[in-house]
Amino acid sequence: MGNKCDVLIVGAGTTGIPAAIFATNRGANVILIDSAEKVGGTLHLSSGSLSAAGSSLQNKKGIKDTPENHFDESININHGTGDIAKLKLWQENSADTLEWLLSIGLEYPENQPVAAAGHEPYKIARITTPSGGGKTYIPVLKSALMKIVKEGKCELKLNTRMKNIISGSDGVVEGIVAVDESGSEQSIYAKSILLACGGYSNSDELWKEYHNRPKRVYTYKHSNGDGIKAALKLGAKIGLKDNLITTFGGTIDIDNEDDYWIHTLTFPAIRKPWEIFVNNNGKRFLNEEELSQDFRERTIMNQPDWSCWLIYDETINKESPPLFRWDDAKIDRAFKTHSDFCKAETLDELAKKCNLPFDNLYSTIKQFNLGRKANSDSWGREHMPLPIEYKPFYAIKHYAISVVSFGGIVCDDNLKVLDKNNKPFKNLYAGGEMLGMGIWGNAYLGGSSVGGCLTMGKLLGQKFLNW
Ligand SMILES: Cc1cc2nc3c(=O)[nH]c(=O)nc-3n(C[C@H](O)[C@H](O)[C@H](O)COP(=O)(O)OP(=O)(O)OC[C@H]3O[C@@H](n4cnc5c(N)ncnc54)[C@H](O)[C@@H]3O)c2cc1C
Numbered sequence: 001m002g003n004k005c006d007v008l009i010v011g012a013g014t015t016g017i018p019a020a021i022f023a024t025n026r027g028a029n030v031i032l033i034d035s036a037e038k039v040g041g042t043l044h045l046s047s048g049s050l051s052a053a054g055s056s057l058q059n060k061k062g063i064k065d066t067p068e069n070h071f072d073e074s075i076n077i078n079h080g081t082g083d084i085a086k087l088k089l090w091q092e093n094s095a096d097t098l099e100w101l102l103s104i105g106l107e108y109p110e111n112q113p114v115a116a117a118g119h120e121p122y123k124i125a126r127i128t129t130p131s132g133g134g135k136t137y138i139p140v141l142k143s144a145l146m147k148i149v150k151e152g153k154c155e156l157k158l159n160t161r162m163k164n165i166i167s168g169s170d171g172v173v174e175g176i177v178a179v180d181e182s183g184s185e186q187s188i189y190a191k192s193i194l195l196a197c198g199g200y201s202n203s204d205e206l207w208k209e210y211h212n213r214p215k216r217v218y219t220y221k222h223s224n225g226d227g228i229k230a231a232l233k234l235g236a237k238i239g240l241k242d243n244l245i246t247t248f249g250g251t252i253d254i255d256n257e258d259d260y261w262i263h264t265l266t267f268p269a270i271r272k273p274w275e276i277f278v279n280n281n282g283k284r285f286l287n288e289e290e291l292s293q294d295f296r297e298r299t300i301m302n303q304p305d306w307s308c309w310l311i312y313d314e315t316i317n318k319e320s321p322p323l324f325r326w327d328d329a330k331i332d333r334a335f336k337t338h339s340d341f342c343k344a345e346t347l348d349e350l351a352k353k354c355n356l357p358f359d360n361l362y363s364t365i366k367q368f369n370l371g372r373k374a375n376s377d378s379w380g381r382e383h384m385p386l387p388i389e390y391k392p393f394y395a396i397k398h399y400a401i402s403v404v405s406f407g408g409i410v411c412d413d414n415l416k417v418l419d420k421n422n423k424p425f426k427n428l429y430a431g432g433e434m435l436g437m438g439i440w441g442n443a444y445l446g447g448s449s450v451g452g453c454l455t456m457g458k459l460l461g462q463k464f465l466n467w
Helices: 016-025 056-060 067-077 084-103 133-150 204-211 226-234 293-301 314-319 328-337 347-354 358-373 448-464
Strands: 004-010 030-033 154-157 161-167 173-179 185-195 247-253 256-261 276-278 307-313 341-344 393-401 416-418 424-430
Touching (some): 016 133, 016 448, 084 448, 133 154, 161 185, 161 226, 247 293, 256 393, 307 314, 341 347
Parallel strands (some): 004 030, 004 185
Antiparallel strands (some): 247 393, 276 307
């Protein structure tokens, strides 16, 4: 193939792999590049939940469902936001994607599908999550990919990072410039180019520019927004970044301060609350028992710095079910070494360590204890087994965190990249998080990103890409 092909795909991840497989099925010769040393992209970290309506897994359990049901429920969960055409594109094709995955060897546990997996629940059970999470997809997808590589239909170039898109004077996209691990540049030319290189969740620069926020994420290190930056340089446009919504309750990983993830069990469906949450003014801001993830997510985004402190005392520390997903040694290390994990002999000292106004913290705790005693909490909470009164006192900083990026390159309904005048580039396509997960709306729809990215990749290969 050399450095010329019918279809060049940038990114051998969730979107890029199915796109390569289905494009070669239609006769294309494909070059697939990835900046990483391995294929799979964000699936290496992802929990891997996928939602699909009308699948054989639902049929087996007698669950009646249609893409229309899926759409109606989604619009309800996302408050009527998102890109309607893309939602429909995904949902009308999601069952086919799942059937394809099953046909190439993916397995889900017997209890699937379910209605909820960490986000606002659907009414109908349509979410499937492999027992090994997102990683489970990789060997299955990789084996289908390596088949087309062995057959000479697809050339896979790893450790090869796209730097720029090459376009002619007429604006037609001709290829890309990429850099390999030795640092040498190569130009690769193609009749069509698909940008499937993920989002910008790992870019400090784009977090600042699009959200004016520090990057607090748990994300694939190659999600640097390269594809978005290259497309913007060419005259594409960014959309949907205001659909950003974060996940409630991440903490910093003391062993890798770049990572923020859910290390504590603060979701009441999993562990009822014993502690209280206070914002940076030392005040409670929600009923810790609130079950709506969507409500929790919106509420933390309304607090100063999009962060808060979980507060408890020594009796709760001893009596409550485990709060952390970490082992005792790591918890101990966190309180000894990191300023996000505070322990103090008095509330005054705790307030100083956390930089919280003492008067507010003191009166918040006093009010909680009194409300508990009278069985009448000011926020309506019912599960209050113990007061907060015995030293030492503990505080853990929690943040609004992200695993995906919400803004992305604007595309038409056939996933062709649009320029600033809404005119499609003739031969430039984008799929997956490149479009911004804001296409699913200003909310988390369970299983939308994995399902949506695989489906976009499959459809691009099956019918959208032309060469
Ligand atoms: C912790 C976590 C949990 C998640 N859980 C879920 C879940 O349960 N359900 C769900 O629906 N979604 C979930 N998601 C989101 C979902 O996994 C992602 O949105 C989706 O996998 C992204 O697919 P993609 O194809 O757009 O990007 P990726 O799968 O990341 O693929 C992009 C590829 O492009 C490569 N690349 C990047 N830049 C370049 C470049 N310049 N040149 C060449 N290659 C490049 C990358 O190395 C990568 O391999 C989760 C995400 C995370 C981080």
